[in-house]
Amino acid sequence: MTDADTVVAEGEGIEINQPISVKDFLEKTHPSAQKSVFDLWELEGGVGTSRRRKPVYPDIRLHCRVCEGERTFRCATTSNSISWDFRITSAHPIYRCGDCLEETKQYSLRITFADEGDGQLYKYGEYPPFGIPVSNRVLRLFGKVDAELFLKGRQCENLGYGIAAFAYYRRVVENHRNDLFDEIIKVCQTVGASAELIEELKAAKKEISFSKSMEKIKTGLPQGLLIDGHNPLNALHGALSVGLHGESDEDCLSNAQAVRLVLSDLIERIALLKQENKQLSVAVQRLLAKRA
Numbered sequence: 001m002t003d004a005d006t007v008v009a010e011g012e013g014i015e016i017n018q019p020i021s022v023k024d025f026l027e028k029t030h031p032s033a034q035k036s037v038f039d040l041w042e043l044e045g046g047v048g049t050s051r052r053r054k055p056v057y058p059d060i061r062l063h064c065r066v067c068e069g070e071r072t073f074r075c076a077t078t079s080n081s082i083s084w085d086f087r088i089t090s091a092h093p094i095y096r097c098g099d100c101l102e103e104t105k106q107y108s109l110r111i112t113f114a115d116e117g118d119g120q121l122y123k124y125g126e127y128p129p130f131g132i133p134v135s136n137r138v139l140r141l142f143g144k145v146d147a148e149l150f151l152k153g154r155q156c157e158n159l160g161y162g163i164a165a166f167a168y169y170r171r172v173v174e175n176h177r178n179d180l181f182d183e184i185i186k187v188c189q190t191v192g193a194s195a196e197l198i199e200e201l202k203a204a205k206k207e208i209s210f211s212k213s214m215e216k217i218k219t220g221l222p223q224g225l226l227i228d229g230h231n232p233l234n235a236l237h238g239a240l241s242v243g244l245h246g247e248s249d250e251d252c253l254s255n256a257q258a259v260r261l262v263l264s265d266l267i268e269r270i271a272l273l274k275q276e277n278k279q280l281s282v283a284v285q286r287l288l289a290k291r292a
C-alpha cells in the first residue's frame, strides 16, 4: 500500500484504504477496522423524500465449526432500509451456514453511506470471533499454559497486532520444538520411514537452535507430511527466523500467520497419517484373520 492509496477519514484519524467488496470486508477484515466499500447499499422506495437506502449483505465464505470446513453463509436477517436523510447507522446482521443451517455468525457494524452505492464500514465486532479457530490438536501439543499464550497470539493476529502475534507464536513454538520433533519422529516410525531419516530427526532434536536442527535433516520427510511438496519444518523455520526488530507490523503479521498456518497444517497431517496407518493395520489384521 502506498501513501497515495490512503486517505484519513475526516475527524476520525482512521485510515481508509482502496474500496473493497462488502464480502471481503465481512470475511477478511478484523474488528476495529474501517474500510471503504463498494456495492454497500441499494435504493429503495420512490423519489424525493420517500427515498431510502437499504444495506446489501452478500453471501460470504466462512469457516463453519459444525461442518468443520469453509462453507457459504447467507444473511438470515432482513435488512432494514434507512431514510435518505441519515448518512450513518448501525446494523447487526446475522449469517447462517447454508449447509448445516446451525452455525451462525453475527456482525456488529457501523455503516456510513456515500454516493452511488458506496460507503464505509467499521466493524465493532463479530461472534464467533474473527478468523478460523485454532484446532484442539494444535493446542493439545502445547499444554495448558502455552496453549493460552498461543490463543493470545491468535487474538492479536485477529486484531492485526502483528508484532505481538509473532512474539507469542515464536515463544510457544520454540518452547515446544522438542514435542514437535517427537511427533514427527513417532509418525515417521509408524509409516516406516528410513532409519537414516529417523536418526537425522533425533540428532536435529538435540540441537539448541532451529537453524542447526534443520542442517541435520538431509533426507526428505515422508510425502504425507509435505506441504505443496515442501518440508514444513523449513517453512516454519523460515517464518520464525525473521527478526522481530526492524520488521514492519504488517510483515510481522504475515509471518505470524505463516507460522500458525504451517504449524496447524503440519499437526493435522501428522494426525491424518497416524489415523490412515491405524486403519491400514486394522484392514491387514482383518485380512490375515480371514485367511487363518
Ligand SMILES: [Zn+2]
Pocket (backbone or CB within 6 Å): 064, 065, 066, 067, 068, 071, 097, 098, 099, 100, 101, 102, 103
Ligand atoms: Zn455448517
